[in-house]
Amino acid sequence: MKILFLNGSPRKNGYTIGVMKCIEKEIDSKHTVEWIHSYDLSVKPCLSCLQCRPNKSCILPKDDGHNVWDKIRSADILIIGSPTYFGNISGPLKILIDRNLTAFEEIAASGLEMPIPLHKGKKAIMVTACNAPFPISQLPTQSKGTLQAIEIVLKAGGYNILGSITLDGAASRNEIPLEIQEQAKMLGINLQS
Numbered sequence: 001m002k003i004l005f006l007n008g009s010p011r012k013n014g015y016t017i018g019v020m021k022c023i024e025k026e027i028d029s030k031h032t033v034e035w036i037h038s039y040d041l042s043v044k045p046c047l048s049c050l051q052c053r054p055n056k057s058c059i060l061p062k063d064d065g066h067n068v069w070d071k072i073r074s075a076d077i078l079i080i081g082s083p084t085y086f087g088n089i090s091g092p093l094k095i096l097i098d099r100n101l102t103a104f105e106e107i108a109a110s111g112l113e114m115p116i117p118l119h120k121g122k123k124a125i126m127v128t129a130c131n132a133p134f135p136i137s138q139l140p141t142q143s144k145g146t147l148q149a150i151e152i153v154l155k156a157g158g159y160n161i162l163g164s165i166t167l168d169g170a171a172s173r174n175e176i177p178l179e180i181q182e183q184a185k186m187l188g189i190n191l192q193s
């Protein structure tokens with residue numbers, strides 16, 4: 001299986017990537033793992049022309065946004081992680097996802113019905129890290145908002161969301177807590193079953 005890690009954190013040694021790596025550690029070597037680091041890419045924002053719907057390709061001059069389309073389409077499993085920024089995902093991750101609308105869903109022939117999810121039944125996991133401590137971290141203005149934003153994308157794609165991990169109180173930590181490592185381990189194992 002192709003397992004894709006879509007990362008929205010700029011910090012390579014940060015908590016979002018740290019938790020995603022705990023999931024990756026559980027993946028059997030028979031699977032193919034690929035990472036996309038949204039901050040390493042050069043991607044122009046979506047212009048909302050919606051020509052990608054009929055054309056199945058973005059009209060913007062070729063950039064890294066185009067290259068990601070096929071990776072999302074062909075992945076069997078998707079892990080999306082983002083730091084919580086103002087209760088939402090990070091800007092570069094949002095831009096990358098918007099640019100790849102048709103990698104997640106397709107419009108029906110008439111153009112009038114609900115979009116068709118392209119990844120029905122594929123497994124997915126959501127990860128976020130935030131500074132707010134529990135229980136404030138659970139507010140929609142904090143990590144919950146980030147997870148909701150990721151969930152909207154995954155649900156549009158029809159993914160089966162196995163679970164989510166929130167590492168809260170990040171500012172007062174210096175390592176990933178054991179219970180979060182355990183959650184990541186379980187989800188990593190479940191991904192492959």
Ligand SMILES: Cc1cc2nc3c(=O)[nH]c(=O)nc-3n(C[C@H](O)[C@H](O)[C@H](O)COP(=O)(O)O)c2cc1C
Nearest residue numbers: 009011014015016083084085086087130131132170
């Ligand atoms: C622009 C910005 C906005 C942020 N907004 C929030 C927030 O709304 N709630 C929160 O708890 N932490 C917020 N934080 C803190 C980050 O979520 C926190 O540093 C997190 O650990 C970053 O993840 P990382 O370790 O993967 O980089 C914000 C940080 C930045 C830079």
